[in-house]
Amino acid sequence: MNTSSISFEAQLKSIQQLIQTAKFTDAISQSKQLLEQTSEQEEQVELWYLIAVAQRYAKENTNALNSINELLKCNNKHSRAHQEQGYNYLALNNTEQGKTAFEKAVELNPSLVASWQELIEIYRHANQQNNIQKAANHLSKLKALPPALLAVTEFMHEGKLLKAEQICRHFLQNNKHHIDGMCMLAEIGIELKIYDDAEFLLASALELAPTHIQARSLYLNLLIRLGKYKMAEQQVNTLLAEQPDNLSYKISKATILTGLGEVEDAVSLFEEVIQADDKIAGLHLQLGHALKAKGDIEKAVAAYQRAYKINPNYGDAYWSLANTKTYRFSDEEIAQMQAKREDENLAVTDKVQLHFATGKAFEDRKEFPQAFKAYQEGNDLQRANNGFDINRIEQQVDEQIKHCTPELFEKYANIGLDAPDPIFIVGLPRAGSTLLEQILASHSQVDGTMELHNILGLASRLRGRVQIKDNEESPYPKNLREINSDYFKRFGQQFIDETRAYRDNAPFFIDKMPNNFLHLGLIKLILPNAKIIDARRSPMACCFSGFKQLFAEGQDFSYSLDDIGRYYKAYLKLMAHWKQVLPDFILTVTHEDVVDDLEKQVRRMLDFCDLTFEQSCIDFHKTKRTIKTPSSEQVRQPIYKSATEQWRYFEEYLTPLKKVLNV
Structure with missing residues (x-):
């Protein structure tokens, strides 16, 4: 006991x-x-x-x-x-x-x-x-x-982040402008994914101490992580003016150029840095990412291969090859990966990446038992290290349903910011959201951006810094009925202002953070004229596609068949609630319908978004833009149907998922 x-x-x-x-x-x-x-x-x-x-x-x-x-x-x-x-x-x-x-x-x-x-x-x-x-x-x-x-x-290095934060905040109360203290609190914020607090702290630190190199470097790295490439470019140029030969700043500049869509310049800068020292595996990996974003898969593959040749333990190089979705591993590469993933001394991250890459290699060869075994091992290892608890998600869903009532939306109808700019695409990852974004971003009036963290950050602020015990209710969303109603318009304006850095000049833009489905009530209150598109895919296909995908961050539910099934059910439950309390606010678009009749679904989406029909949305695969999600290669091709039933090859291993989903 x-x-x-x-x-x-x-x-x-x-x-x-x-x-x-x-x-x-x-x-x-x-x-x-x-x-x-x-x-x-x-x-x-x-x-x-x-x-x-x-x-x-x-x-x-x-x-x-x-x-x-x-x-x-x-x-x-x-x-x-x-x-x-x-x-x-x-x-x-x-x-x-x-x-x-x-x-x-x-x-x-x-x-x-x-x-x-x-x-x-x-x-x-x-x-x-x-x-x-x-x-x-x-x-x-x-x-x-x-x-x-x-x-x-x-405490930070021991992973005791809340304890570290507590001490750091107390220190800063008595030493308000201590730059090192501000930097540390920002680092804790970044680790806890409270990015807006971290960004504010670092911007403030630089106002107080413009020559503080560490503060500017941290700020630069955070802006890159958030995809705020225009702001990041200003920071890296300042740092390069001070230290023109600094290798890490040059790499940051190349990463920023990739993000800004200036991929040719990014590739040239990566190649220049590599010319100075071509024995750094990570540089070849990043060059590969830039080439992949550009659509030059052949050269991207060569860069990834060079990375693992320099460092045979580099799991990310193998996973990046698998994650092109089109690469096929050789017998020799599969043997290398299998040998490496059995190495007890290999770092957990590398081992996880090798498991997922091996799974993809065997799946491509239709060796499904071995493929599933590798996927399962990768998922088990990843889940053991992420501390995810599906009960918390189910509790969040129940709290949203309990507190986001018709009375709440009636009471605060249209007091948020009336800007119509944002189109939110929500749902589960691997449900076809990148395809829908590519279709809409092919319209002359719409900017594609990325998975933005702003709504999640606002929800986190409203939730507060208290640690919620089991069965204890979170302050948010209960406090939506208690806070000053003037805040809703202010929050809406803040969202528009903060996301300006990701946009070009089109009147509308897309935020495709899938997890925003948890916060559609909040979005309705702060941006009542926003559009919500629910990207949906059949449960087995969607869940299994997520299970065999190793995500960069933020989708910790996907590493267990039981968790991902329960997450999908929680998502359906909450979306049914939103549809009931917010009629006409959400358009559901199923991936299978898009595959069966592209033009019909394109016209549905454009009508819903009050956009005129443009043929470029049908010819979405011809649109030139930088895409960084795992689906980047698929959306550069016309619609294909082969992926819709891939899960059936693994059906005999998916009993836990079928049981949860009742299929």
């Missing part, structure tokens, strides 16, 4: 007190008793750590190493466990293994002062001057930080 979180925390403090008062035997005994009572992995990790610390202080170094090994079985990225390992190896006069352990500790958490101090001594005895200098430089930077910010960096 699990201990309750309150009693566990209390007992943990009791054990820590025993260690502080040198009662090591009692601390070990209590920890082991508590260990038998919990099956929670995080709790087990904390207990093994305290056992190891107590054993080291008791000079039971071999036992301590055994305890650390148990801990590392639960979490091999626990930086302080590797630090403890280092102390014990040194106590046993095993300097070489001690050095390896401390180096692993600072690789995982570069803010561990004690590990750097031990490494400097080890390097000094080995007369490794270069390593001494590097370690000393890093240590001096850490020691220059105020103690609170040093603690923040430690």
Whole structure:
């Protein structure tokens, strides 16, 4: 039986007190008793750590190493466990293994002062001057930080982001314009995907300190991540004026040019950088992405192949080849991928990418049992590392239905911003949204953009920073009926202003963030004249297509057949509610209907969006624009029907999904 979180925390403090008062035997005994009572992995990790610390202080170094090994079985990225390992190896006069352990500790958490101090001594005895200098430089930077910010960096590297945020905010309340503190809080915001807060912090930091290189670099990287390429271009030009030979800034500039659609210039700049040093696998990968966005698949493939030849462990290179959707792997490549994904020392990210790439390779060869096995292994590994809980999504859906009532929309009818500019395409990923975007963006009056985070960011702000316990209701959307009604128009204007950076000059633009289906009530309140298109695909085809796709970020529900089925049902439930309370606000377009009768569905969409018919929407595959989603190659071709029933090849393995979907 699990201990309750309150009693566990209390007992943990009791054990820590025993260690502080040198009662090591009692601390070990209590920890082991508590260990038998919990099956929670995080709790087990904390207990093994305290056992190891107590054993080291008791000079039971071999036992301590055994305890650390148990801990590392639960979490091999626990930086302080590797630090403890280092102390014990040194106590046993095993300097070489001690050095390896401390180096692993600072690789995982570069803010561990004690590990750097031990490494400097080890390097000094080995007369490794270069390593001494590097370690000393890093240590001096850490020691220059105020103690609170040093603690923040430690918590950040340990993944304890909410604790890091709490300390950082408290520090900034007393040190309002501390630039390093502002940068750290922005980094935490980026990790938590609270991008608008991070953007505001970094812009403010640069107003206070225009020459602060780290703040500008962070701001640049965030703008690129958000797809705000015009703003990012200004930042990178400022940085390049200061450091014209800086490799990372040149790479950023090339990435920005790709995003701006100036792909020829981007490719030239990537090639220029590669000419200076052609042994960096990541550069060839990014060149491949630029070539793919341009539509030059043959050269993109060559760039991806070059990347894995430089670094045979580079899972992203193999996955990028698979993700062209048209590449076919050779026997030799498949053998390489299979060998690599069995390597215990390979990073989890690379291993996941190799599983998905191998799955695609076998699927193309119609070797479906092996394909499914690889997809399943990739999904299991990805899910184990993302902490997703489908219950939270189902709870969000129920809360939207409970609070977004006809009375709410009647009370606040048309008080938002009346701008008709946005066309939102929502639904599930892999449901055909990129195709619908390409069709509409082929119209002379419509700009295609990307999956914008602005509505999700607003919903996150309304939800607040409280941690919601199980079965506890979130402040949002309940607070939509409580906030000052003037805010709705302000939020609408903010959305239009913030998204200006993604647009060209057309009067309408598309936001194709699929997850926005959760927030259509909010959209209606702030932008009552917006258009919503629900991109829908038959459940089995849609869910299985998502299951075999490795997403860059944000679709954590897709890595389990059970989760993705429940997510699809939650989506249908909420869309039925929106249709009921917001009639005429949403147009549902099914992928199968588009495939069967393209012109009819094109005319339906254009009529719904109050746009005149243009033949270019039928000839969407001829439209030249940069496309960065996994479907980029499909939408450069005329409509094809072959993908609609691909899931049937895997039907015998999809029982959990069929069970959830009742099909």
